[in-house]
Amino acid sequence: MELTDATATELLGKLASRACSAVELTRSFLDRIARTDSSVGAFLSIDERGALASAAAIDRRRAAGGPLGPLAGIPVAVKDVFCGRGVRSTCGSRMLADFHPPYDATLVARLRAADAILIGRTNMDEFAMGSSTENSAFHPTRNPWDIGRVPGGSSGGSAACLAARQAPLAIGTDTGGSIRQPAAFCGVIGLKPTYGRVSRHGLVAFASSLDQAGPMARTAEDTALLLGVIAGHDPSDSTSARVPVSGYRQALGEPLNGLRLGVVRGQWTEGVERAVASAIERAADLFRELGAELVDVDLPHHAYGIAAYYVIAPCEASSNLARYDGIHVGYRAAAAPRRGPGAAEDDPGAAGDADDSPLIDLYRRSRTEGFGLEVKRRVMLGTFALSAGYQDRYYVKALRVRRLIREDYDAAFQRVDLLIGPTTPTTAYRIGERSADPLAMYLGDLFTVGANLAGLPAISVPCGADGAGLPIGFQLHAPPFQEESLLRAAHQYQSATDWHSRGPELE
């Protein structure tokens, strides 16, 4: 077996027993990236020098018997949405193509403190807006299982690099499904923690009340390992929770006897591919065999989730992205050319009013040139939905729906411990297939936005493949701060199946 096929937990064992060094291990992942990333395109930047230098430092420390962090020597790929001091952090946007933050995100600092090897930054939909990683300003990422297909998004780079064995652990962020949906498309695990479980300080905001960073890996055990490092209260993030962090790995081995698993059957009937629906049924059956009791539950307001989400997220985004104005941080348009016909014909937004002041003109051109179409679409949606006269009809109403959805979950969790259902209605689609139809793309988030709206933890776990061999994932939801239950169920499932150990042929 190659080092790159091993899990992070196995690699920690090899490092501890000196079966390999951190430098050797890091080198094999760097080599794997070099051989495969021209076809996958998972990374936006690779820090070969920095990674090898930290690996060497860890090897020296280990040899000297010094203290080592829980991820000592393990490469971690980080979505390019986090600030790293002096590290180019682009958010997949032309707007931040040259942004080198002067500070570390708390999550990045925690990974460094755990002695993880920060191997590179992964590709994403611009500002995390998208479900296919086609909206990256730099290049699309391809699904390692079929490079004609999307890896999902917006954490598509992180999911793809795990499937491609380019890194054993990765970090994603999830605003409406951006960790879980690409995890399902790429056949890996993605966990969206409870809102407030992982600090958002230094995570470039898309929709602040929904954004949450989380771990991605191939096994539940590795996911637990990574979550244990990044979770915890952070005084720099007022919304981060003061709830103590559990020992996520300790509970993994407990059997599932007596687990009440809620099944929202009503969800699976319409618009869900047959292969997906039957894979979820089989997963539920397996849970029953493992000792769980299946209970039918209902989430009556589930269907309104997408509508509420696509109001609330753009509203917050329109405000969060106002700072990219060409004056302070980010892309600034060059000195004004004379406006006239022919200037950015494909983009009606580029044509300004004749009486714009030079300041308004600079704002307009910087934002027109710096942002991609999907970002502009959502900024306009959000600006509209927050406007006087429309706010009650859209934003305020969406908040009411959000509360009802949360109440649905609260009611369901009175009766069950976890909920099971599909992560996505379909398997990975072809590149370009939905980019002309944003609505079809948005509907792919049908099963994932609920956890964000309600602030709950949810996980996607690989559980099968369709006729074309494309991965399928099931999703579990848990009550707030019950990540431990999600990981235990996922681990018990993986102990009884081998979907997680399958990988695509790439070379």
Next chain:
Amino acid sequence: MNAVPYEIVVGLEVHVQLLTRTKLFCRCDASFGAPPNTRTCPVCLGLPGALPVMNGRAFELALRTGIALDGEIPDRMKWDRKNYFYPDLPKGYQISQFDLPLARNGRLAIEGEHGDGPPRIIRIQRVHLEEDAGKSMHDEHEGRRDSRIDLNRAGTPLLEIVSEPDIRSAREAKAYLTELKLLLTYLDVSDCNMQEGSLRVDANVNLHVRPDASPHGSVIETPIVEIKNMNSFRAVERAIEYEVARQYDEWTATGATRATAPKQTRGWDDREEVTLAMRRKEESSDYRYFPEPDLLPVVVPRSRIDAVAAEMVERPAAIRERLGREWGLDAAAADLIVHQGRAFVAYFVDVARELGDPRRAANWMQQDVLRVLNERSMGIGRLAVAPGELVDLLRRVDRGELTRSRAKDVFQRMVETGRSAVDAMRAMGIESVDRSALEALCRELVDSNPRIVADVKAGKSQAIGALVGQAKRRNPNADPSEVLRICIELIGT
């Protein structure tokens, strides 16, 4: 008092910078006057990924103010984003409070129209906390059109205090501001320094034209004008006076009313003493307020409000009342003492209590103590004379050890040297002159000045002043009034 056919209606919006060491949502130094852009961090620069963390001290000061203004404090308060684009606003939004402000429905009592009589109550619509923006500096000299931005001020805590339109004259506007500033300084909430921008005032002004002067026989409201750029209370007063006259003229000429004309913003030109229409700011008037998702709502339990109220310093209005009730001061004296600040009031009370003569204590405080403080431009906290020492000095005057005018000199010496009254007197060679010595001195002067005596006898009574002058030269401690009395007796007119 129906000299003019309209009623003046004014509401004031006051922004004060809170006296916190750090900014509202980050740990940057909030002090005034540092070189541009040296008091910044990712949070107040609005860098991607940076998050606000509320300054608990700022909240405490705001709460104190809300309670001191008798406002209703909701048990839950939230933050909102006010969205607009401007170069001095790096995030593209300002964190403020929209529909759940820190306090509502407060009140501030101000002096009545003629300085006496019952106080006027100005209702306070709302008090809320928000972050300040940076400062744009436009450099247009030598043909350049540079704009520079200093973000030191960005994120400093501001308290906005909005009055109801209850103010009925320019004079009343000034009285309201004076009382508000006094209260805020008593509360240690702000230094209210208008020059450094820690207190800013905008005034909303219009007229209600009386039915008998209006064409339809009903009250007509002129369009509301917001006046900006007033840099002193005096300017506020002048700007309102100007605006009232201007609005009446405009109404007479055009008949425009609040219903037909939009609200206008005008700037006060301090040199020309006029208000001028301001160019519309390059920003949307729709601020698209929504709850700030990066901050949690603040829950204010009743117990916390009670605790802040319990620790509240005595408010100026209450002290004025107490100075009248307990110490018998008239309104003007009480007001003057209250305006000198908390420490001055405490000093007065100490002197008045020990001396047992509050009026005399008040006179000394208002004249001599205040004079030396003003001469030295210092606060009473730095006065070298303890209240007990001042009382000792005044008692010596009572005992005839020195005259009142000498006492002023001694006090001056005590202030300069920090010595006790007795030491200062000794150093100045002051001792009381006993009556027989004084009589002997007067007899000697009468005997040796026959011409003066003759003049006095001839009816030129002012000639006796020369004898008093000589007595003072011979013995500086001689009490002039005693000398005068004895000499007149001896001459026997």
